[in-house]
Amino acid sequence: MTTHTTPETLIEADPDVPTVRMVREFDAPRELVFRAHVEPDLVKQWMGPDSIGMDIDVWDIRTGGGYRYTATREGEAVAHFYGAVHRVDENEKIVQTFGFEEMPDAVSLDTLVFVELPGGRTRLEALSVVYDFESRAGMLASGMEVGVNEGYAALDRVLAGLAEERA
Amino acid sequence: MTTHTTPETLIEADPDVPTVRMVREFDAPRELVFRAHVEPDLVKQWMGPDSIGMDIDVWDIRTGGGYRYTATREGEAVAHFYGAVHRVDENEKIVQTFGFEEMPDAVSLDTLVFVELPGGRTRLEALSVVYDFESRAGMLASGMEVGVNEGYAALDRVLAGLAEERA
Numbered sequence: 001m002t003t004h005t006t007p008e009t010l011i012e013a014d015p016d017v018p019t020v021r022m023v024r025e026f027d028a029p030r031e032l033v034f035r036a037h038v039e040p041d042l043v044k045q046w047m048g049p050d051s052i053g054m055d056i057d058v059w060d061i062r063t064g065g066g067y068r069y070t071a072t073r074e075g076e077a078v079a080h081f082y083g084a085v086h087r088v089d090e091n092e093k094i095v096q097t098f099g100f101e102e103m104p105d106a107v108s109l110d111t112l113v114f115v116e117l118p119g120g121r122t123r124l125e126a127l128s129v130v131y132d133f134e135s136r137a138g139m140l141a142s143g144m145e146v147g148v149n150e151g152y153a154a155l156d157r158v159l160a161g162l163a164e165e166r167a
Numbered sequence: 168m169t170t171h172t173t174p175e176t177l178i179e180a181d182p183d184v185p186t187v188r189m190v191r192e193f194d195a196p197r198e199l200v201f202r203a204h205v206e207p208d209l210v211k212q213w214m215g216p217d218s219i220g221m222d223i224d225v226w227d228i229r230t231g232g233g234y235r236y237t238a239t240r241e242g243e244a245v246a247h248f249y250g251a252v253h254r255v256d257e258n259e260k261i262v263q264t265f266g267f268e269e270m271p272d273a274v275s276l277d278t279l280v281f282v283e284l285p286g287g288r289t290r291l292e293a294l295s296v297v298y299d300f301e302s303r304a305g306m307l308a309s310g311m312e313v314g315v316n317e318g319y320a321a322l323d324r325v326l327a328g329l330a331e332e333r334a
Contacts, residue, residue, distance in 0.1 A: 016300075017184065017185055017298070017299055017300070018184055018296075019298060058231070063249070063251075064225070064233040064235070064249075064251060065251075066231040066251065082230070082253075082254075083253060084230075084232075084251030084253045084263070084264065085251055086250060086251045086264040086266060086274055087249075087271070087274070095264070095266075095274055096251070097251065097253040097262070099253060099254065099262075104256075107253060107262055107276065107278075108276075109274065109275075109276040109296070109298075111274075111298075129276070129296055129297070129298050130296070131184070131186060131276075131278075131294065131296050132184055133183075133184070
């Protein structure tokens with residue numbers, strides 16, 4: 001990988017438990033990567049595939065908080081996502097649920113860990129668990145890796161902008 | 168089992184996924200069993216082992232809500248439990264997280280389903296998932312079945328009281 005290549009996100013399905021693990025590194029300090037997950041004005045600039053917009057109703061990422069947003073394509077609502085926030089350790093960890101109205105029984109428990117790396121870089125480790133392997137297969141078949149990779153590429157740009165503001 | 172025996176709760180550890188399934192029937196209509204999970208004044212009368220009291224700080228069981236309480240023994244705090252509520256379908260389903268301050272990394276995703284049975288009875292089906300089999304083993308080794316069985320026996324009495332009020 002050269003430094004000019006967009007880093008790929010590692011997406012791993014564990015053979016023994018119905019989890020999905022995603023690991024991605026960012027060329028930005030941990031507090032900025034964390035901020036970009038917590039501040040709704042930043043989140044809507046990067047999360048999800050490029051073709052999808054976010055209308056955020058609630059974005060309250062603190063222990064006991066929650067979030068709710070509508071995914072839009074060309075201004076039309078295509079899905080309604082929501083979750084409850086179990087625990088937030090500032091700059092370190094977010095534990096939350098994830099679901100969407102269109103499949104009310106689908107739910108995952110997601111843990112995001114923000115790891116400080118040398119040189120002002122950050123590794124984001126996300127671990128999701130669902131109730132069974134069928135649900136995980138559905139998740140993986142949904143095209144999530146497009147949303148993840150396009151989203152994180154956009155996050156790289158948002159982080160570069162934040163770093164410039166601070167410089 | 169005779170009708171005078173307290174019904175046991177079925178507690179099942181799935182061999183293939185790190186879940187725990189609990190099934191218990193109650194001789195009370197579904198809306199009362201649901202109420203007894205949602206109203207804090209009722210919850211504190213039955214939840215947990217007989218030797219443990221509950222000081223409830225927050226009990227807000229609705230989509231986007233949460234809960235937080237202190238478990239007490241002879242008036243002394245012994246543990247602090249909390250969770251976020253992912254989704255509530257009234258009288259039908261509660262999906263929430265469960266954790267405690269004393270082990271900040273321990274978390275489960277819990278789904279409670281309230282099933283209407285003939286004759287004004289109710290089956291409660293609870294399904295919890297954790298991230299790995301080690302965490303589940305810890306859960307099962309924690310003496311949870313004492314709390315579950317003593318708690319549900321107390322819930323039987325609370326439900327009998329509620330049914331009398333309505334008669």
